[in-house]
Amino acid sequence: MGGVSERDDWAQQALAALQRAGRRRGSARGAVVEQLASLRCALGAREIDEGLRAAGQRVGLASVYRALAELEGLGLVRRVDVGDGTARYEPRRAEDEHHHHHLVCDHCGRVTPFTDAGLESAIARLSDRIDFSVDEHEVLLHGACASCA
Amino acid sequence: MGGVSERDDWAQQALAALQRAGRRRGSARGAVVEQLASLRCALGAREIDEGLRAAGQRVGLASVYRALAELEGLGLVRRVDVGDGTARYEPRRAEDEHHHHHLVCDHCGRVTPFTDAGLESAIARLSDRIDFSVDEHEVLLHGACASCA
DNA sequence: TTAACTGCAAAGAATTTGCATCGTG
DNA sequence: CACGATGCAAATTCTTTGCAGTTAA
Secondary structure: OOOOOOHHHHHHHHHHHHHHHHOOOOOOHHHHHHHHHHHOEEEEHHHHHHHHOOOOOOHHHHHHHHHHHHHOOOOOOEOOOOOOOOOOOEEOOOOOOOEEEEEEEEEEEEEEEEEOOOHHHHHHHHHHHHHHHEEEEEEEEEEEOOOOO | OOOOOOEEEEEEHHHHHHHOOOOOHHHHHHHHHHHHHHOOOOOEEEHHHHHHHOOOOOOHHHHHHHHHHHHHHOOOOEEEEOOOOOOOEEOOOOOOOOOOEEEEEEEEEEEEEEOOOOHHHHHHHHHOOOOOEEEEEEEEEEEEEEEOO
């Protein structure tokens, strides 16, 4: 719990894991990790690409997809699908740090994160009870956000 | 309570709603409603199309998509996205009848329904607490199913 | 008869893959 | 130097749309 922000923390962890997996450090992959690390909530491949482009980092969209696939395979990011036909990704931080779920406004499309302890414990109890090895969970609440209601 | 199976019940309700919405009763749409009504869990457009084809009902895939879009718009089906890049749909029955969520095996891809009262009440409490009008929710548990673990 | 419904084929959008080239270890 | 990484373009896959023929009300 020091001066290192969780952002750099995750980025470092991700880069280390990639290296451990025998991967080299290319510029595109590094940029994607960097971009993901600065996120608070899930983003799609196109959004990540645009973000990098805006930051002056010209990256091929294919490389963004490849980086995401790699990171997902190593368990460093998780894919969240809110039902609009595109995949979103967000860093999977250690422990319960920043663990959250998503509110999806079906009117404006905005996706907002939220957390709820009651929900987490209900899921934990449930996970223990069933004959299925749970290693990831996601709760989506669809409806109308405050501004759209 | 009654001799009418929930299957016919939902199908009738769906057809009635379509008619009320000023839609005619074409064969393709009727077949899709029929097929959805016999489901216990979510299916993708292609699967529905194949099911109909297997039953001798030759239907254009485009019509299946059109029927699903129409039903979703009327709130008769809900779309479930388990993260494999394809959309799945299942009938949205009245009240809590058959209300369930999904276990997704990341190894074999199998999707299995489950129910949990604790989860439902946690979500109900949460929904009351937040500044967001929730009208639909979905819980996805990813991991390894009994046969894959 | 009229407007909705349907199927096929073309169009679109998101994601993946082939390949020649570039850069890291 | 050798092999992984990258970008572009072509290829796939899923879904939507344009049209002309078909059919329910």
